[in-house]
Amino acid sequence: MSTTITTGTPEEKSAAAAVEKIAAERPRIEFGGAWDYSPAPESRDIVRLQKRYGLFIGGRFVPAKSGRVFSTINPATEETLAEVSEGGAADVDLAVKSAEEAYRKRWSKLKPAERGKYIYRIARLLQEKSRELAVLETLNGGKPIKESRDVDLPLAVAHFFYHAGWADKLEYAFPRHRVSPIGVCGQIIPWNFPLLMAAWKIAPALAAGNTVVLKPAETTPLTSLALAEICREADLPPGVVNVVPGAGETGAHLVNHPRVRKIAFTGSTEVGKLIQRALAGTDKRLTLELGGKAANIVFEDAALDQAVEGIVNGIFFNQGHVCCAGSRLLVQESIEDVLLEKLARRIETLRVGDPLDKNTDVGAINSKAQLDKIRELVASGVEEGARLHQSSCALPAKGFFFPPTFFTGVAQSHRIAREEIFGPVLAVMSFRTPDEAIEKANNTPYGLSAGVWTDKGSKVFRITSMMRAGVVWANTFNKFDPASPFGGYKESGFGREGGVHGLKAYVELS
Amino acid sequence: MRTAALPFDVSRVPPIDQAGIEERAASLARRSIKKGAKRTGIRLALSMLDLTTLEGKDSEGKVRQLCRKAIRPLPEDPALPHAAAVCVYPNLVSIAKDALSGSGVKVASVATGFPAGLVPLPVKLEDARRAVEMGADEIDMVIDRGAFLSGELAKVADEIFQVKAACGPARLKVILETGELETYDNVRRASDLAMAAGADFIKTSTGKVAPAATPPVVLVMLEAIRDHYLATGRRVGMKPAGGIKTSKQALHLLVLVKETLGDGWLTPELFRIGASTLANDLLMQLAHESSGNYQNEDYFTKD
Numbered sequence: 001m002s003t004t005i006t007t008g009t010p011e012e013k014s015a016a017a018a019v020e021k022i023a024a025e026r027p028r029i030e031f032g033g034a035w036d037y038s039p040a041p042e043s044r045d046i047v048r049l050q051k052r053y054g055l056f057i058g059g060r061f062v063p064a065k066s067g068r069v070f071s072t073i074n075p076a077t078e079e080t081l082a083e084v085s086e087g088g089a090a091d092v093d094l095a096v097k098s099a100e101e102a103y104r105k106r107w108s109k110l111k112p113a114e115r116g117k118y119i120y121r122i123a124r125l126l127q128e129k130s131r132e133l134a135v136l137e138t139l140n141g142g143k144p145i146k147e148s149r150d151v152d153l154p155l156a157v158a159h160f161f162y163h164a165g166w167a168d169k170l171e172y173a174f175p176r177h178r179v180s181p182i183g184v185c186g187q188i189i190p191w192n193f194p195l196l197m198a199a200w201k202i203a204p205a206l207a208a209g210n211t212v213v214l215k216p217a218e219t220t221p222l223t224s225l226a227l228a229e230i231c232r233e234a235d236l237p238p239g240v241v242n243v244v245p246g247a248g249e250t251g252a253h254l255v256n257h258p259r260v261r262k263i264a265f266t267g268s269t270e271v272g273k274l275i276q277r278a279l280a281g282t283d284k285r286l287t288l289e290l291g292g293k294a295a296n297i298v299f300e301d302a303a304l305d306q307a308v309e310g311i312v313n314g315i316f317f318n319q320g321h322v323c324c325a326g327s328r329l330l331v332q333e334s335i336e337d338v339l340l341e342k343l344a345r346r347i348e349t350l351r352v353g354d355p356l357d358k359n360t361d362v363g364a365i366n367s368k369a370q371l372d373k374i375r376e377l378v379a380s381g382v383e384e385g386a387r388l389h390q391s392s393c394a395l396p397a398k399g400f401f402f403p404p405t406f407f408t409g410v411a412q413s414h415r416i417a418r419e420e421i422f423g424p425v426l427a428v429m430s431f432r433t434p435d436e437a438i439e440k441a442n443n444t445p446y447g448l449s450a451g452v453w454t455d456k457g458s459k460v461f462r463i464t465s466m467m468r469a470g471v472v473w474a475n476t477f478n479k480f481d482p483a484s485p486f487g488g489y490k491e492s493g494f495g496r497e498g499g500v501h502g503l504k505a506y507v508e509l510s
Numbered sequence: 511m512r513t514a515a516l517p518f519d520v521s522r523v524p525p526i527d528q529a530g531i532e533e534r535a536a537s538l539a540r541r542s543i544k545k546g547a548k549r550t551g552i553r554l555a556l557s558m559l560d561l562t563t564l565e566g567k568d569s570e571g572k573v574r575q576l577c578r579k580a581i582r583p584l585p586e587d588p589a590l591p592h593a594a595a596v597c598v599y600p601n602l603v604s605i606a607k608d609a610l611s612g613s614g615v616k617v618a619s620v621a622t623g624f625p626a627g628l629v630p631l632p633v634k635l636e637d638a639r640r641a642v643e644m645g646a647d648e649i650d651m652v653i654d655r656g657a658f659l660s661g662e663l664a665k666v667a668d669e670i671f672q673v674k675a676a677c678g679p680a681r682l683k684v685i686l687e688t689g690e691l692e693t694y695d696n697v698r699r700a701s702d703l704a705m706a707a708g709a710d711f712i713k714t715s716t717g718k719v720a721p722a723a724t725p726p727v728v729l730v731m732l733e734a735i736r737d738h739y740l741a742t743g744r745r746v747g748m749k750p751a752g753g754i755k756t757s758k759q760a761l762h763l764l765v766l767v768k769e770t771l772g773d774g775w776l777t778p779e780l781f782r783i784g785a786s787t788l789a790n791d792l793l794m795q796l797a798h799e800s801s802g803n804y805q806n807e808d809y810f811t812k813d
Contacts, residue, residue: 027743029736034773035550035764040542146540305733306530349769358542455525475527 031348040358042145046132052083053221055091055245056228058098059238065090070247072221075142076355076364076399084221087244092213092253095242099184099211100259102239107211108181110237116167119206121234123160126199126227130157133226137195138355140222142364142400143318145356155480156199159498162482163203166503170208173500177509181209182285183261185506186254188275189224190267191217191366192321192422198224200497201264202241203482208506210262213242215254217267219367221245252278260284264505266323269420269446269491287495287505289323289487291420292448294469295441296326296477299434300334302453306475308342311426314451314477316350316362316404320424321370323492324449326477328417329406329428330437336430340389340408347391347404354396362424365400374402374423381407381416386427412443420446434463442468447489451477470496516664517671518706524737526694526730535725541765548761549799552792554776555760556583557591559792560618560749560784563598564625564717572813573602577609579813584793593789594778595648599624600641607645618683619646622673625687625716627652631669635676642680649673650683650749652716653700655690663703670707683711683749683782688727689719697727701734705746713784715752722752723784725762732770745774751784757795760788 052069054061064085071080087095107115126133134148143152170179185205189197194216205212216224221243228243244250248271255263255275262285265275269290279286296314298307314326331339355363365371382388386407395401406426410417417427431437441450450469452460464472470488473479480486485501487493496502543551561580563572573596580593595616596606606617619641623629629637638649651673657665674682684704688697704712712731715722728750735746748771750763760783767775775781790810798804 027740029740029772030774031769031772034776035554035768036547037541037543038545038547040544150540301525303525303527303530305524306527306534309530309534358540455527476529476533 029345037359039354041354041356042135042138042149042358044135044139044356047135047139049082052085053225053245054085055087055095056225056241056243057091057095058242059232059236061228064088065094070218072140072219074139074399075219075366076396078398078400081140081222084225084245087215087246087250087253089253091244092250092257095213095244096184096186096254096257096259098239099213099242102237103181103183103211106237107240108209112168112170112209115206115209116164118234118236119160119164119167119203122230122236123157123164125230125234126153126160127157129226129230130154133195133223135356136226137223138363141191141194141220142355142366144360144363146358146360147318147363152193152196155482156196159196159199159203159482163207163503166204167207170503170507173503174507174509179208180508180510182506182508183210184259185210185212185262185264186257186260187212187214188251188254188263188265188267189214189216191220192318192323194220195223195227197266198227201266202227204497204503204506206240208503210506211240213244213254213260215244215246215251218245218247255279262286262506264495265289269493272493285505287487287497288493289495289497290448290491290493291422291446292323292325292488292492293328293418293420293444293446294324294326294449294451295328295330295444296451297330297431297437297441297453297463298332298335298339299437299452299454299456299459300332301455301459303455303475304335304339304342307453308339308346310451310453310475310477311343312346312350315406315426316347316424317478319362319365319402321366321422322478324471324478324486325422326449326451327421327426328441328444329426330431330440331428332437333430333432340428343406344389347406348393350391350393350404352391352393352395352401352403362404365402365423368400370422371400371402374421374425377416377419377421377423378405378425381410381414381425381427384411384414384416386410386414386416412440418444434459438463438466442466445491448487448492449473517667518702520663520699523699523702526698528694531694531726531729535729535766538729538765538769539725539762541762543761543765549796551761551764552757552796552799553591555757555764555783556789556792557594558778558781558783559593559789560595560597560751560782561593561789562596562717562751562784562786564620568599568602570602570605573598573605574609575813577606577615579789579811580615581610581613583789585811594782597650597784600637600644600646603641603644603646616647617645618648618650619644620650620652620716622651622669624650624652625718627654628656631672634669635672638673638676642676642678646680648681648683649677650685650713652685652687653704655687658691658696658700663699666700667703667707670704670709674708681710682708683713683747684709685713685716687716687719688714688723689721689752694726694730697730698734701731702738705734705738709746711747711749711782713749713751717752717784720753723750723754723763725766728763729766729770732766735775736771745780747780747782748775749782749784754783754785755787755791757788757791760792
């Protein structure tokens with residue numbers, strides 16, 4: 001971080017040289033190659049990829065009516081993994097009708113305890129196939145295997161187990177109400193946690209007695225289709241769960257289908273607004289879980305090394321493809337230098353590369369389009385005058401990768417402080433007083449999550465209660481549990497997922 | 511009696527978040543150390559061993575056996591590195607010195623009323639001084655945990671300072687006995703105190719109290735060493751001891767060092783592992799790496 005003065009008087013030059021010498025002599029922690037970890041790739045042999053995947057409609061895998069297919073790739077290598085049928089209007093119509101028939105004839109008539117059994121069965125099958133599904137998730141999405149193995153899969157399993165338990169206890173979840181299901185739910189999920197988002201959507205819908213048509217994201221359809229296969233193995237009645245891969249157009253057909261009773265969408269705020277517009281004036285229910293620009297507020301009395309871990313987890317977990325990522329760091333001025341020095345040192349130890357390697361911390365960016373978007377926003381940060389800090393890590397020659405990055409000298413007005421980047425890029429700003437921190441943290445159109453770091457309990461309670469965000473973590477970050485509701489304020493959407501609050505979106509109360 | 515001023519500013523000791531430090535230590539335990547990295551790591555761990563025997567029944571014969579093990583851990587493989595030191599009670603220092611002469615293996619002696627440290631300061635100083643006179647290259651002292659917990663930090667610091675002076679050329683390892691300090695905040699405070707008072711190494715435990723060298727405790731101490739180095743330029747060593755029995759634990763410790771202190775500390779000069787039974791597990795894993803099979807424990811000498 002030293003600067004070289006090339007002009008000036010000889011005295012100035014020698015003074016500058018002296019400063020540089022001191023900087024060079026300052027103690028430094030070197031993370032070199034003294035003891036390198038050998039490659040530790042998880043074997044991909046456990047996954048048997050098909051050449052072509054169909055749509056899952058009425059309990060069977062079928063080709064699209066149009067015959068159209070799209071390729072799905074491994075973003076870490078750019079190799080094509082498989083061809084996947086693309087759902088068109090006719091396919092969506094068939095899927096919704098099959099879901100409706102399953103709802104009327106089978107699923108809504110089933111005893112709740114029986115419904116629960118099916119969901120338990122799905123949970124157990126998911127658990128049994130965890131290793132295979134974790135590898136598949138990493139292959140198709142680019143996330144590090146340690147995350148798909150330790151986070152995505154266990155949480156997805158937990159969501160099915162949790163909701164299976166509710167199936168025959170709904171009147172206890174909503175006392176003094178008659179609880180009935182809604183009908184066919186259209187569910188559209190993003191590419192950042194493909195299987196986990198499918199679990200978040202499908203498990204409560206089924207527990208409450210609804211049937212679903214799920215549209216996975218176009219870059220990551222494979223684990224949703226694997227889940228469809230699990231539904232079949234679990235003997236789930238045909239049509240209760242349907243999976244129709246495709247892009248935005250497929251989603252639009254689902255949103256606009258007249259027999260769909262509810263839409264649940266997780267994705268960008270931009271698309272969320274389109275959906276809300278399309279549903280205005282209809283009697284369809286809607287929940288939206290959209291973007292975020294969460295602030296992580298670090299006070300001078302925080303445990304700084306652990307705060308650094310939280311900051312790293314907040315922004316580099318899943319390459320920053322997390323709607324609740326802590327993408328803005330608000331640090332108290334009195335500790336700004338020391339905290340940023342720690343952060344700069346810490347990102348040098350992040351291992352970026354092959355997502356299948358068990359020691360990889362930061363994997364591949366999900367798609368070329370997303371990589372371009374990250375690059376564009378980072379360029380805007382440099383252009384607007386913020387200072388760029390990046391890990392010196394080497395990036396693989398092939399595939400979509402971006403180094404862990406943070407910006408200092410960021411103003412509230414910079415694009416990198418306002419817009420969701422959805423990548424491993426952190427915007428650092430400082431504050432002097434708690435009120436200023438609260439004001440800056442809340443000064444965003446989003447409101448999905450926030451983090452507060454202080455060793456002082458009373459401050460935790462005061463600051464967290466003033467955050468306008470759906471989830472506020474204190475002295476930790478990115479903690480999820482199926483019993484805990486998750487969702488946003490403002491442009492981060494509405495409705496909750498998880499817990500009793502999440503269940504409520506899938507029942508009719510009278 | 512002397513009263514010394516505290517050599518460090520207690521108010522600047524950073525707080526440690528329990529959940530956070532435990533999570534970080536656990537995440538580093540999931541590093542996958544395979545193939546070449548495993549072989550190198552095990553050899554490194556072997557070279558960092560403070561092979562220890564600290565029993566009331568220790569005898570000359572026992573210590574001589576242990577010294578042979580330290581010099582050549584596996585008789586049939588002279589290319590394996592020797593251990594860093596043999597750690598014994600003061601009465602056995604001269605035996606160890608003799609058995610290890612010319613081998614490059616250091617003699618470490620516990621001292622200062624080990625393991626409780628509840629003897630008068632002059633006795634502690636004499637204990638350390640004599641051990642050095644008898645040939646100890648390194649002194650493993652214990653702090654007065656009672657004084658520490660009752661807030662007499664200056665007393666603890668002063669004792670370390672005076673023991674350090676009594677050690678002369680010998681390197682001083684300061685045992686915090688983290689199992690008795692109980693909180694990570696205490697571990698950090700004691701680490702900062704010991705380093706400020708002149709410790710060459712800070713060490714987790716005597717081996718007589720559980721829990722001992724748990725990964726989060728080691729991590730707290732490594733972070734303290736890092737911050738001390740960045741602030742003063744002085745490299746203090748680290749020695750986890752107590753309950754480290756398996757290669758897996760040893761490799762995990764090396765991961766903690768690598769990702770906290772970097773390359774500079776991956777050397778026996780600055781990192782030691784105090785253990786009595788770890789050596790054979792390291793040898794067994796090493797044999798497994800080259801042959802693909804686990805050998806019967808009787809193929810490794812029990813010393």
